[in-house]
Amino acid sequence: METKFTTEELIARYLLGDLPEEEQARLEDRAFSDGDYMRNIVAVESELIDEYVRGGLSDSDLLQFESRFLASAERQRKVEFARALANVIPRATAGDATRPATVSAPASWWNSFITFVRGLNPAFKFSMAAATLTLVIGVSWLIAEAVRLRAQVAQLQAEQQTRRRQEEILRQQADSEHARSEDLAAQLRRERERGEELARRLERDQSRERPAGLSFIASVFLPPGIPRGAAERPKLVVPQAAGAARLQIGLEREDDYKSFRVEIRTAQGQEVWTQGNLRPRQSRAGRVVNLVIPGSVLGAGEYELTLKGMVDNQNTEDVRYYYFDALKTLEK
Numbered sequence: 001m002e003t004k005f006t007t008e009e010l011i012a013r014y015l016l017g018d019l020p021e022e023e024q025a026r027l028e029d030r031a032f033s034d035g036d037y038m039r040n041i042v043a044v045e046s047e048l049i050d051e052y053v054r055g056g057l058s059d060s061d062l063l064q065f066e067s068r069f070l071a072s073a074e075r076q077r078k079v080e081f082a083r084a085l086a087n088v089i090p091r092a093t094a095g096d097a098t099r100p101a102t103v104s105a106p107a108s109w110w111n112s113f114i115t116f117v118r119g120l121n122p123a124f125k126f127s128m129a130a131a132t133l134t135l136v137i138g139v140s141w142l143i144a145e146a147v148r149l150r151a152q153v154a155q156l157q158a159e160q161q162t163r164r165r166q167e168e169i170l171r172q173q174a175d176s177e178h179a180r181s182e183d184l185a186a187q188l189r190r191e192r193e194r195g196e197e198l199a200r201r202l203e204r205d206q207s208r209e210r211p212a213g214l215s216f217i218a219s220v221f222l223p224p225g226i227p228r229g230a231a232e233r234p235k236l237v238v239p240q241a242a243g244a245a246r247l248q249i250g251l252e253r254e255d256d257y258k259s260f261r262v263e264i265r266t267a268q269g270q271e272v273w274t275q276g277n278l279r280p281r282q283s284r285a286g287r288v289v290n291l292v293i294p295g296s297v298l299g300a301g302e303y304e305l306t307l308k309g310m311v312d313n314q315n316t317e318d319v320r321y322y323y324f325d326a327l328k329t330l331e332k
Contacts, residue, residue, distance in 0.1 A: 015045055028150070048065065049078055049079055220237075220246075236326045238298060239329045239330075249307060250288055251280055258279065258310065259310040264306075267301060272297055276310065
């Protein structure tokens with residue numbers, strides 16, 4: 001357990017700003033909850049001020065006193081009060097009350113001060129009592145303010161840690177979205193390569209399905225699910241020698257109509273071809289609807305194909321939309 005001497009020495013070091021931050025915090029917490037300890041701090045502070053006014057501090061303590069202790073305007077006022085008091089108290093009394101090199105007990109200092117006050121006139125006694133009350137309140141306020149500021153710093157550090165955690169979560173989410181975007185792009189490339197492979201297979205099989213009298217058929221496979229604004233849309237290359245163009249329209253599993261109707265329009269909405277009673281068939285690409293039209297129907301440009309399911313002889317339902325580009329070449 002700490003002795004009165006070590007306690008007073010510790011308080012003196014605290015007032016001079018010469019304690020580690022952790023030990024300073026413990027001292028402030030104790031003063032905030034222990035009234036006797038707070039009065040002890042007030043007494044030691046008064047003795048430090050008295051020694052400073054009377055030139056009794058060592059060089060190192062004097063430097064810390066002026067650079068740290070006097071940083072507070074409240075403490076500066078206390079020093080001014082102590083100077084004024086020193087001019088009133090007789091030198092002999094001041095000499096008797098001076099603290100030795102080691103810090104004396106607060107009770108001894110306080111008894112000397114009370115003895116002096118009792119010899120004063122009533123008006124001065126009242127002034128001294130008011131000044132002493134101000135001193136106690138001032139020290140209490142400073143310690144309470146230190147505790148409050150420390151709590152604010154702890155709260156700010158907690159908020160900063162929370163913000164760092166939130167930033168880390170957002171960064172992880174951004175990385176996850178980036179990885180997901182790359183996966184989708186890779187999946188799209190695989191689907192496009194699959195469509196191109198299916199188109200090549202259909203190209204090899206087209207000789208068995210050419211209408212009579214047509215020397216060449218341009219062919220393209222339209223997979224389902226490619227949106228209007230897709231960067232890579234299917235392209236139907238129609239050479240000059242092509243007498244017809246074949247569009248193989250891919251179906252999804254749920255497209256279970258017995259027959260379909262197809263409508264082809266330009267990007268401006270002009271209808272260029274329509275045909276009904278088209279029945280699905282099974283091919284290497286899965287279930288498809290084959291549409292063969294004259295090569296001269298399609299000029300170079302963008303087209304929208306609407307696939308409709310036949311409910312009965314009169315009514316249809318929109319199934320899905322396909323988009324493709326037609327290119328004209330001079331190849332024979």
